[in-house]
Amino acid sequence: MSMEVMKFGGTSVGTVSRMQEVASLVTASSKPTFVVLSAMSGTTNALIEIADYLYKKNPEGANEVINKLEAKYLQHAQDLYSTEEYKLKTKAFLLKEFEYLRSFTKDLFTSFEEKNIVAQGEIMSTNMVVNYLKEKGVKAILLNALDFMRTDKNGEPDLEFIKTELGKIMEHHQGFQIYMTQGFICRNAYGEVDNLLRGGSDYTASLIGVALSASEIQIWTDIDGMHNNDPRVVKKTEALHQLNFEEAAELAYFGAKILHPTCIQPAKYAGIPVRLKNTMEPEAEGTIIDNTIIKGKIKAVAAKDNITAVKIKSSRMLLATGFLRKVFEIFESYQTPIDMITTSEVGVSMSIDSEVHLNEIVNELKKYGTVSVDHDMCIVCVVGDLDWKNLGFEALVLEAMKSISVRMISYGGSNYNISFLINAQDKQRALQQLSDVLFQHQ
Numbered sequence: 001m002s003m004e005v006m007k008f009g010g011t012s013v014g015t016v017s018r019m020q021e022v023a024s025l026v027t028a029s030s031k032p033t034f035v036v037l038s039a040m041s042g043t044t045n046a047l048i049e050i051a052d053y054l055y056k057k058n059p060e061g062a063n064e065v066i067n068k069l070e071a072k073y074l075q076h077a078q079d080l081y082s083t084e085e086y087k088l089k090t091k092a093f094l095l096k097e098f099e100y101l102r103s104f105t106k107d108l109f110t111s112f113e114e115k116n117i118v119a120q121g122e123i124m125s126t127n128m129v130v131n132y133l134k135e136k137g138v139k140a141i142l143l144n145a146l147d148f149m150r151t152d153k154n155g156e157p158d159l160e161f162i163k164t165e166l167g168k169i170m171e172h173h174q175g176f177q178i179y180m181t182q183g184f185i186c187r188n189a190y191g192e193v194d195n196l197l198r199g200g201s202d203y204t205a206s207l208i209g210v211a212l213s214a215s216e217i218q219i220w221t222d223i224d225g226m227h228n229n230d231p232r233v234v235k236k237t238e239a240l241h242q243l244n245f246e247e248a249a250e251l252a253y254f255g256a257k258i259l260h261p262t263c264i265q266p267a268k269y270a271g272i273p274v275r276l277k278n279t280m281e282p283e284a285e286g287t288i289i290d291n292t293i294i295k296g297k298i299k300a301v302a303a304k305d306n307i308t309a310v311k312i313k314s315s316r317m318l319l320a321t322g323f324l325r326k327v328f329e330i331f332e333s334y335q336t337p338i339d340m341i342t343t344s345e346v347g348v349s350m351s352i353d354s355e356v357h358l359n360e361i362v363n364e365l366k367k368y369g370t371v372s373v374d375h376d377m378c379i380v381c382v383v384g385d386l387d388w389k390n391l392g393f394e395a396l397v398l399e400a401m402k403s404i405s406v407r408m409i410s411y412g413g414s415n416y417n418i419s420f421l422i423n424a425q426d427k428q429r430a431l432q433q434l435s436d437v438l439f440q441h442q
Helices: 016-026 043-055 059-080 084-106 111-135 159-172 200-211 245-253 261-270 323-333 358-365 393-400 424-438
Strands: 004-008 033-037 140-142 178-182 185-187 193-195 216-221 242-244 274-278 287-290 298-313 338-343 347-352 370-384 406-411 417-423
Touching: 004 016, 004 200, 016 033, 016 059, 016 111, 033 111, 033 200, 043 059, 043 084, 043 111, 059 084, 059 111, 084 111, 111 140, 111 178, 111 185, 111 193, 159 200, 178 200, 200 216, 200 261, 242 245, 245 261, 245 287, 245 298, 245 370, 298 358, 298 393, 298 424, 323 338, 323 347, 323 358, 338 406, 338 417, 347 406, 358 370, 370 424, 393 424, 417 424
Parallel strands: 004 033, 004 216, 033 178, 140 178, 216 274, 242 287
Antiparallel strands: 185 193, 274 287, 298 347, 298 370, 338 347, 370 417, 406 417
């Protein structure tokens, strides 16, 4: 029987009642289900704070945060279980966990130890929920993600290893209703505790879904799927019922915080649908992301903040081969990705979302031309079936943007988006006008 993979984020397991709701959601299906959990909301930040105190050689500060976190978790254990057996069992496990955290206050502290500390959030949440399921009589098993989630020497997931090792583990543990593991955490190519960084637990769920050839990967968060615009900024947005993987990746990259663009790549290549669901409204349909392309439809608008535009103008660029290569190499050497790019005969404009190395980049670029920089910019991205053969679509989008000052336009780099670089102060007006024009007739 094919398996569903369900992933729950930090807010979905953030309180005792939420953990209980997750337990009822994962046991609702008659299929065997593989569940991926994040750390309880706020825990990862507290663990990073502990590590920060230890870096600063302040064990007293670290112990204060550990004690506060321990009290919170022990109270959760008291409230979550109805039997003394499971209260005592879980509290004993948690006391051991916090003893382990305290052991770091006595030794030399490095980034390796930090990753060990940060991993404990997921280890605690999964133990607590599995114990709750067992107390309720559910046939559940906890699988340690550190036994099968691994990255290669480039820090990318080692899918072959994950598939092989998880396959062996599943073969060894047949017949359970719920299989549970930790999101985000893994081992690196050298066997050290590490994490998946981008996309975190969503990435874990996607990789497990592919390794198990799951029927569907469900990402449960606290909103009902991807919306056709930013609900924090625009009135009357709607949840999208369907997106294809390309559209979802564009929206995730350009500001839809519900999903990280990297995490759906494995599912895309394996052709496994990803469904975004809302823990607070489980009956809501959510958004399905698959390989289906709905022709002739503009789906959504997203915005990416804190953008900086860099323009280099060079009269020597005319017919000069290698100019663009030199420009790109400067950004590459400072590990600063470029979001948008437009070129003309004498210049090139680019947008970046990090100013960490901006001064060094500008100084290097000045060797090749005159450089100007615009701060406080924003990229507004329109996503849908925007193939150039669809007559009038770009005109419709431009009509919506006619009263907004536009610094750059990018169209044709993908069949799924048109992007505009505008002043951050115009963002709310631009998003609202795009909604009014693009979605009023749909």
